[in-house]
Every structure is written in structure tokens, then in C-alpha cells.
Amino acid sequence: MVPAQTRSGPSWEKLLNPNRLGRRSPKSELGRSPFNSDHDKIIFSGAFRRLAQKTQVHPHAKNDHIHNRLTHSLEVACVGRSLGVNVGYLLMEQGSLPDGVSPTDIGDIVQAACLAHDIGNPPFGHTGEEAIRYWFQNDGAKYLEGLDPAQRADLMQFEGNAQGLRVLTTAEYYPHEGGMRLTYATLASFIKYPWTSVSPAENQRPKKNKYGVFQSELSLFNEIAEEVGLTKRAEGAWYDRHPLVYLMEAADDFCYGLIDLEDGLQMGILNWEQIYSILEPILELKDRTGFEKYLGDAPDGRRPSIIRGKIIEKCVESAASAFRKYEKEILNGEHVDLISLCDPEIKTYVAQAKELARREIFNHRRKIELELGAYNCIASLLNSLCDSVYEIVNKNNQSISFRAQRVAALLGEKNLYSNNPSASEADKKYFALMKVIDFVSGMTDRYASYLAKQLSGTAT
Numbered sequence: 001m002v003p004a005q006t007r008s009g010p011s012w013e014k015l016l017n018p019n020r021l022g023r024r025s026p027k028s029e030l031g032r033s034p035f036n037s038d039h040d041k042i043i044f045s046g047a048f049r050r051l052a053q054k055t056q057v058h059p060h061a062k063n064d065h066i067h068n069r070l071t072h073s074l075e076v077a078c079v080g081r082s083l084g085v086n087v088g089y090l091l092m093e094q095g096s097l098p099d100g101v102s103p104t105d106i107g108d109i110v111q112a113a114c115l116a117h118d119i120g121n122p123p124f125g126h127t128g129e130e131a132i133r134y135w136f137q138n139d140g141a142k143y144l145e146g147l148d149p150a151q152r153a154d155l156m157q158f159e160g161n162a163q164g165l166r167v168l169t170t171a172e173y174y175p176h177e178g179g180m181r182l183t184y185a186t187l188a189s190f191i192k193y194p195w196t197s198v199s200p201a202e203n204q205r206p207k208k209n210k211y212g213v214f215q216s217e218l219s220l221f222n223e224i225a226e227e228v229g230l231t232k233r234a235e236g237a238w239y240d241r242h243p244l245v246y247l248m249e250a251a252d253d254f255c256y257g258l259i260d261l262e263d264g265l266q267m268g269i270l271n272w273e274q275i276y277s278i279l280e281p282i283l284e285l286k287d288r289t290g291f292e293k294y295l296g297d298a299p300d301g302r303r304p305s306i307i308r309g310k311i312i313e314k315c316v317e318s319a320a321s322a323f324r325k326y327e328k329e330i331l332n333g334e335h336v337d338l339i340s341l342c343d344p345e346i347k348t349y350v351a352q353a354k355e356l357a358r359r360e361i362f363n364h365r366r367k368i369e370l371e372l373g374a375y376n377c378i379a380s381l382l383n384s385l386c387d388s389v390y391e392i393v394n395k396n397n398q399s400i401s402f403r404a405q406r407v408a409a410l411l412g413e414k415n416l417y418s419n420n421p422s423a424s425e426a427d428k429k430y431f432a433l434m435k436v437i438d439f440v441s442g443m444t445d446r447y448a449s450y451l452a453k454q455l456s457g458t459a460t
Contacts, residue, residue, distance in 0.1 A: 122441035140383075154434075171442075260357040392407075
């Protein structure tokens with residue numbers, strides 16, 4: 001727990017700022033709030049669409065029932081919307097909502113943040129993140145020479161959450177001119193870890209091994225934090241989270257607690273008895289009695305769907321109640337997550353679901369084999385792309401090899417150069433390497449596998 005400080009905390013009026021990145025005023029649209037617009041911008045983005053071919057847990061799953069990043073994000077958004085609306089009504093009842101803000105606005109903000117919460121994840125899920133880090137810490141370390149420590153840390157400690165902020169604010173729609181130009185409220189509700197990869201207060205932060213802001217988006221983050229009134233900690237080294245981040249994170253936890261187990265059942269890794277023993281304590285006796293007939297008649301693969309709605313309902317009720325009870329402390333940054341404040345049976349369910357998934361699913365032999373292959377795939381891509389980009393930047397695009405020219409064409413030649421005339425050599429290298437990161441992390445699993453074979457000359 002973060003030590004409390006004597007202060008009133010940020011105001012909801014500022015936290016729910018509907019203005020858009022770049023201090024742009026939102027459009028007035030009949031029947032469509034600025035937060036609805038955020039939802040639609042995310043849905044129609046290429047980065048969101050590509051989540052359909054990105055790993056959630058199981059790379060290259062052949063079972064069509066298995067979740068991918070897109071289906072997971074849509075489900076999290078549904079739960080997040082319900083949780084946000086619930087909290088919105090509780091805030092309205094106690095007079096906390098500003099004039100002109102409705103409970104459904106809270107639901108819309110959380111829903112948009114949930115839709116985007118995995119939008120920066122590379123191919124092959126968390127294994128892809130680890131593979132990028134590993135490559136820059138080893139074979140790719142030579143390309144980081146001349147960069148400042150914070151820039152090197154961004155690449156050696158690559159983080160999908162920070163890449164997500166980059167997608168939303170830099171890479172999509174209007175590159176380097178606001179990106180998707182979402183509202184400040186939605187962007188702040190998306191940033192789970194409001195600090196950079198390097199911080200003088202690193203050991204004081206709520207989570208040491210996570211961060212949410214690259215150096216390339218630091219000025220944009222500072223703008224977001226200022227516009228919604230996030231509280232600075234440790235001389236600005238990091239900030240308290242936006243309170244709606246807690247709702248987005250809880251919705252994610254509730255969903256992957258369920259879907260990891262459901263997918264494990266579909267893959268034949270888990271059995272129904274293992275799953276039901278974790279979920280049953282959440283159900284009241286009348287619920288269990290009512291579901292018995294349907295559960296008994298259904299095949300194992302369909303059983304989770306019978307009780308899923310009731311489980312999510314209980315989770316949402318518990319989380320909304322906890323948020324209301326601890327609203328003041330959450331606004332003051334005195335808690336690091338919402339699950340720990342929920343009812344005991346909800347906390348136990350989330351903890352047990354994570355542990356069962358870690359023990360049985362994440363260590364399954366097939367998953368391990370595919371993950372090792374993902375390391376080779378990511379390494380092959382980065383070896384080919386970074387070598388040529390390094391040549392282009394060092395030679396200032398003069399007398400570069402034909403191979404480098406073709407890589408520049410693949411990446412989009414104009415995208416490799418900073419439009420800042422006063423950029424240092426380190427900044428130019430960092431800018432170009434981040435463009436490679438945009439390209440690789442934006443790939444689907446299938447395209448990454450295909451292109452790695454093409455670039456290595458092994459395609460058939």
C-alpha cells in the first residue's frame with residue numbers, strides 16, 4: 001500500500017475531462033458523447049482489428065473456440081462497461097458526479113479503455129514481449145550504442161502497456177500528431193502504470209517490473225496527467241493512477257480468470273471438476289441448485305457458459321461495492337488494485353484461477369514448444385530489420401545497400417526519420433528503432449511467422 005498523504009485528492013470534474021489529446025475540444029454530436037467516439041475510434045483502428053490474429057494464451061490454436069486478443073478485449077470491454085455504469089450510479093447517488101456527466105459516461109470511458117488495454121501487445125502474447133526484451137539485451141545490444149539510458153531501457157525492457165499508449169497517441173490515424181486523438185479521460189483510464197522504464201524512485205513504485213510510458217510519449221503523458229489532474233509522487237518520477245484504471249484492471253482480471261480456465265478445458269488441459277471447484281464458492285445455494293439440472297445435462301465444453309453470467313454479475317457487484325466503499329482512498333492513491341478490496345470469495349476465485357492457469361496451462365508442453373519458436377521468430381525479424389535500419393541511420397540514408405533500401409520500403413521510408421530538425425544522433429536512432437518496434441509489435445502471429453521465413457530465405 002502506498003502511504004497516504006494529507007490532501008483532498010483529484011476532482012472527478014477534472015478526472016473526466018472530455019477534451020482530446022492536443023487540447024482539442026470534442027465535437028458536439030447528437031446521441032454520441034466524446035467517450036462513445038473514443039470507443040468507435042478504437043474499434044475501427046487497424047491495431048485493434050489485428051488483435052483477431054494475436055495470441056491470448058495459446059499461440060496458433062487450431063480450436064476455433066479458443067480466445068484471441070480481440071475476443072478477450074471485447075469481453076473485457078463488456079464487463080468494464082457494466083462495472084463502470086454500476087460505479088457511475090453509486091457516484092451519482094452520493095453526489096460525486098459532475099454536472100453533465102451521467103453514469104453511462106463512466107461506463108463508456110471504462111469500456112473504451114478496456115477495448116484498448118491489449119492493443120500494444122506484440123505477436124505471441126507475453127512471450128513476444130519477453131522475446132523482444134531478450135533480443136535487445138543480447139544480440140541487439142549493439143544497436144543501442146549511443147542512446148541515453150532511458151532510451152535503452154525502453155527497448156531492453158520492452159513493455160506492451162507502453163506500446164499501447166504509443167499506438168493510441170502516436171502510431172495510429174495521425175502519426176505524431178495525436179494518434180487517435182482520444183479524450184484525456186479515456187487515455188488516463190488506459191494507463192495502468194503511470195511511469196517510465198527508468199525512474200529515480202523505481203523501488204518505491206507500486207509495481208517494479210511494469211511501466212506504461214516510453215520516452216517517445218513522455219511529453220504526451222505529461223499533458224494527459226496535467227489535464228486530468230493525476231497526483232505526482234516522488235518529485236514527478238511517477239503518478240497515482242486514474243481511479244477508473246482500477247475498474248479496467250478488475251474487468252481484465254475477472255475475464256481472464258474465467259477464459260483461461262475455459263480455454264484450458266477446450267484444449268483438454270483442464271477438467272470441469274478443477275474449474276467448478278474454484279467457481280462454486282461464488283454461487284449462492286439457490287444459484288447452485290438452479291444450475292444443477294443444466295450442468296448435469298451439458299457436455300463439459302458448454303458448462304462454463306451456463307454459470308458465466310452469474311459469476312461475472314457477482315464479480316461486478318463486489319468490485320463496484322468495493323470502489324464505493326474505498327472511493328476516497330482510491331482517489332488519494334492509497335491502494336494499488338481493486339481486487340484486494342473485494343469480498344473474500346471474489347479475491348479467492350481470482351487468486352485460485354491464476355494459480356491453476358500458471359500451474360497447468362502456462363507450463364503445458366505444447367505451449368512451451370510454441371513459445372520457444374516465437375523467440376526465434378522475433379529474433380529473426382529484429383536481426384533483419386534493425387541491421388538495415390542501423391545502416392540507414394548511420395549513413396544518413398546516403399549510399400546505403402540495396403537490402404537496406406528494400407527494408408526502408410517495407411517499413412515505409414518516410415517513417416524512419418524524425419521530423420525534428422534539432423534531434424540528436426541518439427534521438428534519431430531511437431526514433432528509427434521505435435519504428436521497427438511499431439512494425440514488429442503490430443504484426444499478427446501469422447504475419448510474423450510468414451515474414452520471418454521470408455526474410456531468412458526459408459519460405460516455401
